[in-house]
Amino acid sequence: MQAVQFSEHGDTDVIEYGEFPDPEPADDEVLVDVKAAALNHLDIWTRRGLPGIDLEMPHIPGSDAAGVVTEVGADVDRFEAGDHVAVSAGVSCGSCEFCRDGEPTMCVDFHILGEHVRGVHAEQAAVPADNLVPVPDHVDWEVAGSASLVFQTAWRMLVTRADLQPGEKVLVLGASGGVGHAALQIAKYVGAEVYATASSEEKLDYAEELGADEVINYEQEDFDDAIRDITGYRGVDVVVDHIGAATWNKSLASLAKGGRIVTCGATTGPNPETDVNRIFWNQLEVIGSTMGTPGEVDDVLELVWEGEFEPRVRDTLPMSETARAHEMLQEREGFGKVVVRPDSEL
Numbered sequence: 001m002q003a004v005q006f007s008e009h010g011d012t013d014v015i016e017y018g019e020f021p022d023p024e025p026a027d028d029e030v031l032v033d034v035k036a037a038a039l040n041h042l043d044i045w046t047r048r049g050l051p052g053i054d055l056e057m058p059h060i061p062g063s064d065a066a067g068v069v070t071e072v073g074a075d076v077d078r079f080e081a082g083d084h085v086a087v088s089a090g091v092s093c094g095s096c097e098f099c100r101d102g103e104p105t106m107c108v109d110f111h112i113l114g115e116h117v118r119g120v121h122a123e124q125a126a127v128p129a130d131n132l133v134p135v136p137d138h139v140d141w142e143v144a145g146s147a148s149l150v151f152q153t154a155w156r157m158l159v160t161r162a163d164l165q166p167g168e169k170v171l172v173l174g175a176s177g178g179v180g181h182a183a184l185q186i187a188k189y190v191g192a193e194v195y196a197t198a199s200s201e202e203k204l205d206y207a208e209e210l211g212a213d214e215v216i217n218y219e220q221e222d223f224d225d226a227i228r229d230i231t232g233y234r235g236v237d238v239v240v241d242h243i244g245a246a247t248w249n250k251s252l253a254s255l256a257k258g259g260r261i262v263t264c265g266a267t268t269g270p271n272p273e274t275d276v277n278r279i280f281w282n283q284l285e286v287i288g289s290t291m292g293t294p295g296e297v298d299d300v301l302e303l304v305w306e307g308e309f310e311p312r313v314r315d316t317l318p319m320s321e322t323a324r325a326h327e328m329l330q331e332r333e334g335f336g337k338v339v340v341r342p343d344s345e346l
C-alpha cells in the first residue's frame with residue numbers, strides 16, 4: 001500500500017508518500033480502507049519529535065481517519081466488511097486501576113494512534129476494534145475523517161471535566177481552531193453564553209456564525225480586559241485554553257470567583273508563569289483534560305453525524321501532498337481542518 005511516512009524527525013521535508021507493507025489485522029483489529037484523514041497539531045509535534053517518545057521508524061503519522069471495513073480479526077464482532085467507520089485514537093490497557101475504574105483516558109499506559117505508535121495516514125490501517133466508531137452511510141468522508149479527535153477532546157473538556165451548565169459564561173480561546181471551533185459549538189449546545197477570541201475579522205465572523213455571543217480580536221486588545229468590560233468586572237465561569245504559555249495568565253485573569261480553567265494543550269509552550277495568589281484568593285479550579293472515553297466519543301460523534309455539530313474543513317489534498325498539509329497547519333494559513341485522501345481515491 002501507499003502510506004505517508006518519515007524515517008527521521010525534522011521539518012516537513014522528511015515526509016514521504018510511498019510503498020509500505022500492507023497491514024495485517026490482529027485478532028482484535030479491523031482493516032480499514034482509508035477514504036479521508038485529517039491532520040491535527042499533534043502530527044506536527046510528532047514529526048518534529050517529542051521528548052520521551054521513541055518511535056519505531058519509519059513512522060506513519062495521523063490520528064484521525066475514516067473509511068470502509070475490508071476485513072475483521074477473529075475476535076471482532078462489532079463490525080463487518082463494508083461498514084463505514086471513524087477512528088478514535090486513544091488507546092488504553094483495560095486492566096490498570098484507572099481503566100478498571102472507568103477512566104480509560106487516565107490509563108497508566110494511555111497512548112495515541114499516530115503519536116506513540118503508527119497512525120492512519122495511509123491507504124489502509126489495521127486499527128483495534130475498540131478504536132472504531134460506526135459512521136452512517138450518509139456522512140461525508142471529510143466530516144467522518146476530521147471530527148473525532150477535536151470533538152471528543154472539546155466534549156470531555158466542557159461536558160465532563162468542567163461540568164458546564166446552561167447559562168454559565170464561557171470564554172473559548174482560539175475559537176476558529178480545531179478544538180476551539182468544537183468547544184464553541186458544544187458550549188452553545190449546552191446553553192452557555194459564549195465569548196470567543198480569534199486573530200482576524202474572518203475568524204471572528206466565523207465564530208459569530210457558530211453562535212458566539214461576543215467576539216474579541218486578541219491581536220487588537222487584551223482579551224482579559226475585554227472580558228472584564230463585557231462582564232462588568234465579573235469574569236467568566238469557564239475558560240477553554242489549549243494555547244498555554246501565551247494565554248495562561250490572561251485566562252486566569254478572565255475568570256470569575258470560583259471559576260474553572262480547563263486545558264487540553266499548550267501550542268505556544270508548556271511553562272507559563274502562574275499567578276498563584278489569583279488562584280487561591282479567587283478560589284479557581286485548574287482542570288486538565290485529554291481525549292475522551294468511548295462513551296464520550298459515541299455521544300459527541302452521534303451529534304456530528306446528525307449535523308448538530310460540524311467540523312470545518314479548510315482544504316482537502318492528496319496524501320502525496322501531506323508535507324504541504326503540515327505546512328498549512330504550522331504556518332497557520334487559513335483555519336479549519338486540513339484533510340488528506342489517498343491519491344488512489346481522487
Ligand SMILES: [Zn+2]
Binds near residue numbers: 092094099106108
Ligand atoms: Zn489502563
